[in-house]
Amino acid sequence: MPKPEAVSRSKTVPRAKGTPHAIDTKPKLLFVTPIVTFLAAGLTKLVPVDWNIGWQGISLLVGFAVVGACLQCIPRRSVLWRAEPGSSQATLKQTITTMRVLVSIVMVLVPVTILATNDRVLSALPRSVEEYLGRLNAETFAGGVVSVAVETERKRNILLFVPVDKRHEEPAVLKFQPTTPPQVLVSGGSEGAGGSGSRIGGVAGELYILQTTKVVDNLVKGAVMPAFRQFATLALVLSGIFIFVIFIMEILGDLLLSMQPKRLKTS
Amino acid sequence: MLPLLQSLTIVGMIGATFFVYQTFGPRQLSFTFTKREKKEWDELVRGRLGSWLTVNSIFATVTSFATVYVFFIGNTLQFGWWIVFPILTIWGGGFITNHFTRILVSRRHIAKRLASGDQSKAVLLTLVLDGTNESIRSASIVRVVALTNILAILWLEFSVFADVSSKLIISESIFWGAIFLYGFAFSVLYFTLRFGLRGFLFADLFHGPIIVIGTLILLIGTFVFLIGVPSDGGHDGRLAGLFGRILTEMNAPKAPAPTSPLLSGVLFAISCLFLNSFLVLITQPHWFRVWMFGEKETTLQVTSLSITAVFWSILILIGGLASIVLSGEDVHGACKAGNVDGSVQVAVCFLQQITNGFPLLAVAFWMAGTGALFSTADAQIYSFFSIQRFDLREGKIAHAEFKELRPAFYAAIAAALFAGCYALVRFLKVDFDQLVFVLLPSCLNIVPALILAVRGIRQEPILLWISIVPYAVFAFLGLLNTDAAPVFAVAAPLMPLTVSAVALVYRPKEVAHAKA
Numbered sequence: 079m080p081k082p083e084a085v086s087r088s089k090t091v092p093r094a095k096g097t098p099h100a101i102d103t104k105p106k107l108l109f110v111t112p113i114v115t116f117l118a119a120g121l122t123k124l125v126p127v128d129w130n131i132g133w134q135g136i137s138l139l140v141g142f143a144v145v146g147a148c149l150q151c152i153p154r155r156s157v158l159w160r161a162e163p164g165s166s167q168a169t170l171k172q173t174i175t176t177m178r179v180l181v182s183i184v185m186v187l188v189p190v191t192i193l194a195t196n197d198r199v200l201s202a203l204p205r206s207v208e209e210y211l212g213r214l215n216a217e218t219f220a221g222g223v224v225s226v227a228v229e230t231e232r233k234r235n236i237l238l239f240v241p242v243d244k245r246h247e248e249p250a251v252l253k254f255q256p257t258t259p260p261q262v263l264v265s266g267g268s269e270g271a272g273g274s275g276s277r278i279g280g281v282a283g284e285l286y287i288l289q290t291t292k293v294v295d296n297l298v299k300g301a302v303m304p305a306f307r308q309f310a311t312l313a314l315v316l317s318g319i320f321i322f323v324i325f326i327m328e329i330l331g332d333l334l335l336s337m338q339p340k341r342l343k344t345s
Numbered sequence: 346m347l348p349l350l351q352s353l354t355i356v357g358m359i360g361a362t363f364f365v366y367q368t369f370g371p372r373q374l375s376f377t378f379t380k381r382e383k384k385e386w387d388e389l390v391r392g393r394l395g396s397w398l399t400v401n402s403i404f405a406t407v408t409s410f411a412t413v414y415v416f417f418i419g420n421t422l423q424f425g426w427w428i429v430f431p432i433l434t435i436w437g438g439g440f441i442t443n444h445f446t447r448i449l450v451s452r453r454h455i456a457k458r459l460a461s462g463d464q465s466k467a468v469l470l471t472l473v474l475d476g477t478n479e480s481i482r483s484a485s486i487v488r489v490v491a492l493t494n495i496l497a498i499l500w501l502e503f504s505v506f507a508d509v510s511s512k513l514i515i516s517e518s519i520f521w522g523a524i525f526l527y528g529f530a531f532s533v534l535y536f537t538l539r540f541g542l543r544g545f546l547f548a549d550l551f552h553g554p555i556i557v558i559g560t561l562i563l564l565i566g567t568f569v570f571l572i573g574v575p576s577d578g579g580h581d582g583r584l585a586g587l588f589g590r591i592l593t594e595m596n597a598p599k600a601p602a603p604t605s606p607l608l609s610g611v612l613f614a615i616s617c618l619f620l621n622s623f624l625v626l627i628t629q630p631h632w633f634r635v636w637m638f639g640e641k642e643t644t645l646q647v648t649s650l651s652i653t654a655v656f657w658s659i660l661i662l663i664g665g666l667a668s669i670v671l672s673g674e675d676v677h678g679a680c681k682a683g684n685v686d687g688s689v690q691v692a693v694c695f696l697q698q699i700t701n702g703f704p705l706l707a708v709a710f711w712m713a714g715t716g717a718l719f720s721t722a723d724a725q726i727y728s729f730f731s732i733q734r735f736d737l738r739e740g741k742i743a744h745a746e747f748k749e750l751r752p753a754f755y756a757a758i759a760a761a762l763f764a765g766c767y768a769l770v771r772f773l774k775v776d777f778d779q780l781v782f783v784l785l786p787s788c789l790n791i792v793p794a795l796i797l798a799v800r801g802i803r804q805e806p807i808l809l810w811i812s813i814v815p816y817a818v819f820a821f822l823g824l825l826n827t828d829a830a831p832v833f834a835v836a837a838p839l840m841p842l843t844v845s846a847v848a849l850v851y852r853p854k855e856v857a858h859a860k861a
Binding site: 169173177308309311312322323330331333 | 346
């Protein structure tokens with residue numbers, strides 16, 4: 079026996095004006111999404127676990143929760159529409175459903191990703207990269223080259239294995255930092271005498287060893303995370319806009335559809 | 346990263362508008378409403394929905410991207426306190442619009458036409474038509490003026506939009522600007538012709554709030570940006586200090602070098618007084634709303650324009666903040682206040698500065714900007730087809746069938762022409778601000794004919810010519826690259842003002858003869 083809700087949805091009788099919506103035009107189940115997001119935002123501060131996501135992360139979570147709650151507050155009038163297959167109402171109904179699903183997916187995915195970008199995960203990432211580099215077989219990875227010939231090129235950064243506290247080999251990046259601009263000696267010029275043709279002079283500079291963990295940490299926190307937060311905020315803004323569109327589609331679509339029986343009657 | 350965010354916002358807004366258009370279902374046979382549909386429509390808009398639609402439509406149609414949004418942000422620095430005039434005059438214009446609309450609607454033949462349920466009777470040209478040959482000649486002149494004005498506004502909207510976006514997203518080259526313009530113009534024209542021609546009023550229901558929300562975010566974000574940045578000149582950067590600096594900037598307008606700020610301001614004020622007083626009355630969307638919403642259009646006119654005035658004040662506030670941002674110590678080169686030329690460049694430099702610290706303010710700007718572009722463009726496109734296809738002899742819209750519209754064809758041709766004009770204007774280095782002053786008020790040349798219609802006396806086509814010819818001369822002089830060009834540009838609308846004053850007291854010969 080079908081559930082009462084399913085029966086009411088499949089009814090073809092148009093809803094009488096002013097009749098309260100008996101079925102789930104405001105489904106409670108989907109409120110789980112914003113509620114969970116709100117809870118998650120609170121938990122990140124309340125639970126004594128080191129998963130700090132920063133004030134921007136918290137703001138984004140709260141924003142998604144608010145926008146998600148707005149989505150759930152929009153009455154689902156389209157489920158009551160008596161739409162003939164292939165009709166414009168059916169297309170509109172399908173569009174609303176698809177948009178609701180897509181926005182809901184964004185509402186779940188982005189907050190989950192925000193939660194995944196907490197300090198614990200971010201701090202584990204550099205160590206993981208370092209371990210990965212440590213596990214690399216330099217001989218096979220570098221195509222059989224066991225050493226790198228250091229030439230007079232000043233832009234090349236070289237991966238070295240530098241011993242730390244005399245026990246482990248830690249990967250690091252060698253960065254050449256020139257301290258003076260390269261001098262070009264020209265034949266016949268005031269600075270060069272007797273040379274044939276031009277040549278690059280000596281390049282003075284300093285070699286720095288940059289710890290890979292720091293490099294990855296800076297890369298993630300300085301470039302990847304700001305970009306991610308910008309896109310998350312853009313996703314929040316666009317979700318808000320599309321929720322507003324869903325609202326318009328539900329309300330206006332319902333009003334326009336309510337005119338149809340009269341049109342049939344008059345024609 | 347920033348270009349990607351901006352592009353996604355614009356594309357997102359176009360996509361959202363497409364979905365709003367979808368609410369109205371498939372295209373009907375004709376882009377005009379039938380009498381039966383009008384009857385149903387009357388029932389639909391009788392309640393609060395009708396009020397919302399009316400207010401949103403008036404607000405969103407008047408608030409365009411080029412002539413309002415960028416204009417206010419970019420010109421507050423130039424005009425100082427004179428920039429407040431458009432606000433006062435657009436609000437006062439509500440009373441004038443209501444006054445003349447009520448007189449016109451009370452005329453028996455116009456009232457009868459509007460009550461007939463035939464949408465053709467809501468076309469602006471019918472107000473001029475009274476069955477005489479003179480009225481047909483006047484109506485044909487009014488049609489040319491109205492269509493020219495609509496095309497000019499559409500072109501201006503797309504050009505400024507493409508100019509700002511291409512400069513912010515890719516480069517300042519004319520080529521990229523033209524490419525952007527073609528893309529935007531084609532998308533907006535195609536979507537509107539294909540899906541939303543009859544739904545422009547509903548689309549305003551979406552665009553109106555989006556414009557407001559985007560602008561408020563931009564305002565708050567700019568405040569936060571400025572409070573967080575140490576300011577120069579002994580000000581401490583707090584909120585009160587910022588307001589003090591805005592007042593200082595407003596007190597010292599920076600008009601273009603050869604023009605005195607006082608002269609420039611006075612001419613601007615007179616131009617605004619005349620333009621904004623009649624702007625709503627002489628544009629086609631107003632008469633469609635009169636036909637569609639009836640009494641609501643007049644009863645909610647002042648409320649809607651009050652909301653518009655408040656919103657424009659916010660834009661002026663942002664313009665004041667923009668001049669503070671550009672006078673900062675870290676701003677150099679062409680963007681430094683004093684070096685920056687034209688409202689478009691001010692808007693571009695302002696956005697470049699604030700989005701360095703807060704990239705998402707660009708998202709807010711494009712949210713509101715795209716909404717403003719769409720809301721003006723869709724109403725103008727609908728008006729264009731209604732006026733262009735109006736048969737003066739028959740007194741109704743002919744060939745209103747959708748199958749004759751060919752959306753992709755028209756959109757491609759129009760977008761290509763717009764892009765070509767844009768490239769030419771950029772090549773000739775004509776300032777967009779001067780174009781705003783010259784092109785937007787061209788619709789005022791309709792006012793003399795409307796005044797004769799209000800007075801209920803015979804139309805005189807010669808009055809229209811006396812208005813249009815000097816207007817065109819002044820407008821041309823206003824576009825030349827001379828020192829006096831801004832004065833000519835601002836003075837052009839004074840020509841129709843003068844002729845309208847004549848029309849107000851003009852007596853046709855036969856009336857004088859009859860009295861004698």
